[in-house]
Amino acid sequence: MAPGFQRREGVLGCDGVSLEEAAVRFGTPLYLYSKAALVAAYTAYDRAFDPVPHRICYALKANGSGALLRILAGLGAGADIVSGFELEAALRAGFPPKLIVFSGVGKTTDEIARGLDAGIGEFNAESEEELGRISAAASARGRTVGVTLRVNPDIDPKSHAYISTGLRQNKFGVDIALAPDILRRARNLPGLAIAGVQCHIGSQITDLEPMEQAVRDLVALSNRLLADGFPLRVIDIGGGLGVDYEGGTTLQPAALAARLVPHLEGLPLTVLVEPGRSIVGAAGALLTRVLYLKENRGKQFVIVDAGLNDLLRPALYSAFHRVEPVVSRGGETRRVDVVGPVCETGDFLARDRNLERVQPGDLLAVRDTGAYGFVMSSNYNMRPRAAEALVDDGGLRLIRRRETFEDLTRTEV
Ligand SMILES: Cc1ncc(COP(=O)(O)O)c(C=O)c1O
The missing domain is CATH 2.40.37.10 (Lyase, Ornithine Decarboxylase; Chain A, domain 1)
Incomplete structure (x- = not known):
C-alpha cells in the first residue's frame, strides 16, 4: 500500500x-x-531522472519546516531557495551549500552577500541588472560564483493565473530571445561563471505538453550557448508538477521524466529539477x-x-x-x-x-x-x-x- x-x-x-x-x-x-510519503516522493524523482546526471533541488517555499528539510537533506537532496532565511533554514537542515540554488526575482544585496559567503552552488538570476549586482558582490570578495539565467519562454502552463510564471506578462525571468545577448555581456563581468539557463513555467501543472515545450526551448538555448563556447555545466528545468487534489491518480515523476529525459540525454550538463508541491503536497x-x-x-x-x-x-x-x-x-x-x-x-x-x-x-x-x-x-x-x-x-x-x-x-x- x-x-x-x-x-x-x-x-x-x-x-x-x-x-x-x-x-x-x-x-x-x-x-x-508522513515521513514515508515524503521519502517516497523524493526517491521517485531521484530514480526517474537516473538516466541523466541530475540534482533534485527541493523547493523550500513549498514547506520549510526543519524536520522535513532534515529528512530531505539526509536523502542527498539539493535545495531551491528564494530568500535569505530559506538559505539559513537549508544550511541549518544540513543541505550542502554547493547543492543550493538561489532563485527569486528580487534578491537583496544582503541576501546575495549571504549566499556568496555560504558558498552556494548557483544564483539563478532573473534580470541583467541582478547579474551586475551579483558580479559586483562576488568580485568585491575576490570570488567567482556560478550563475544561471532564468528565461521566460512565454509558454502557458495551463494552470492557475496566479501560479503561471512563464508567460511574457509574468514578472519572472528574461525574454528567452534576449538571453544570448544578456549572457554575452555578462560573460565579461568579473566574478561570474555562467553555469547554465533555467526555466520554471508555473506550478500545479497537470499537462506535460507545456513543460516539454519549455524544456525543448531550454535545450535549444543551452546548445546554442555551448556552441558559442559558454562553459555551461547545468540545465535547470524548474519544478511545477501538480498534485491531483481530487484524489485521483497524480502524475508521477516517472511520467514527467519519460517526457523530458529524451530531450536532456546526451547533453554535457547536470539536470537540476526544483520540485516543491509534488514532493510534500500529498x-x-x-x-x-x-x-x-x-x-x-x-x-x-x-x-x-x-x-x-x-x-x-x-x-x-x-x-x-x-x-x-x-x-x-x-x-x-x-x-x-x-x-x-x-x-x-x-x-x-x-x-x-x-x-x-x-x-x-x-x-x-x-x-x-x-x-x-x-x-x-x-x-x-x-x-x-x-x-x-x-x-x-x-x-x-x-x-x-x-x-x-x-x-x-x-x-x-
Ligand atoms: C523557481 C521555482 N522553482 C521551483 C518552484 C516549485 O514549484 P512547485 O512547488 O510547483 O514544484 C517554484 C514555485 O513557484 C519556483 O518559482
Whole structure:
C-alpha cells in the first residue's frame, strides 16, 4: 500500500497512526505529515531522472519546516531557495551549500552577500541588472560564483493565473530571445561563471505538453550557448508538477521524466529539477475539529477551528482540497460550506461540498495540504499558527509547537 494517508474500515489514518490520537495529543488545527510519503516522493524523482546526471533541488517555499528539510537533506537532496532565511533554514537542515540554488526575482544585496559567503552552488538570476549586482558582490570578495539565467519562454502552463510564471506578462525571468545577448555581456563581468539557463513555467501543472515545450526551448538555448563556447555545466528545468487534489491518480515523476529525459540525454550538463508541491503536497493533511453547525435560510455551514490564516489556498486561489471526516459514519451527505472562525467571508476550506453528516467535536482532515499550507499561514485575527507533527516509522512526534500569545507579541517594541 502507498505510504501516507489511507482509509481503513472507514477510518482515515497515517502509516498506521491514529489521526484522533495526533489531534488529542497536539490539539487542532494540526498539520500532520508522513515521513514515508515524503521519502517516497523524493526517491521517485531521484530514480526517474537516473538516466541523466541530475540534482533534485527541493523547493523550500513549498514547506520549510526543519524536520522535513532534515529528512530531505539526509536523502542527498539539493535545495531551491528564494530568500535569505530559506538559505539559513537549508544550511541549518544540513543541505550542502554547493547543492543550493538561489532563485527569486528580487534578491537583496544582503541576501546575495549571504549566499556568496555560504558558498552556494548557483544564483539563478532573473534580470541583467541582478547579474551586475551579483558580479559586483562576488568580485568585491575576490570570488567567482556560478550563475544561471532564468528565461521566460512565454509558454502557458495551463494552470492557475496566479501560479503561471512563464508567460511574457509574468514578472519572472528574461525574454528567452534576449538571453544570448544578456549572457554575452555578462560573460565579461568579473566574478561570474555562467553555469547554465533555467526555466520554471508555473506550478500545479497537470499537462506535460507545456513543460516539454519549455524544456525543448531550454535545450535549444543551452546548445546554442555551448556552441558559442559558454562553459555551461547545468540545465535547470524548474519544478511545477501538480498534485491531483481530487484524489485521483497524480502524475508521477516517472511520467514527467519519460517526457523530458529524451530531450536532456546526451547533453554535457547536470539536470537540476526544483520540485516543491509534488514532493510534500500529498504527504500532509490539516486536521481540524468541528466547532458548530449552522443553517442560514437553507444554507448549511460546518464551522471548524482552522481558518484561512491556517490554510490560505482556498481563499487565495479558490483551491480545492478534499475535506473528509476522519471517522466515516457513512449515511447521507449534505451540501455544506466548511468555514473557519476568521472574520472574512473568504474564510472557507470548502464550498458547496457534499459532506457526510458531522457533529461538533468530529475531526476532519483537509487533504494534500503539505505544500503551500503551513508556510502560507499567518497570525491574522491574532490566531496562533498551528502545530505540526510527523508520523515517522509508526511513531508520532511534534515538530513545531503551536504558537502562544507571547510568540505573537514578542517582536513588538
Ligand atoms: C523557481 C521555482 N522553482 C521551483 C518552484 C516549485 O514549484 P512547485 O512547488 O510547483 O514544484 C517554484 C514555485 O513557484 C519556483 O518559482
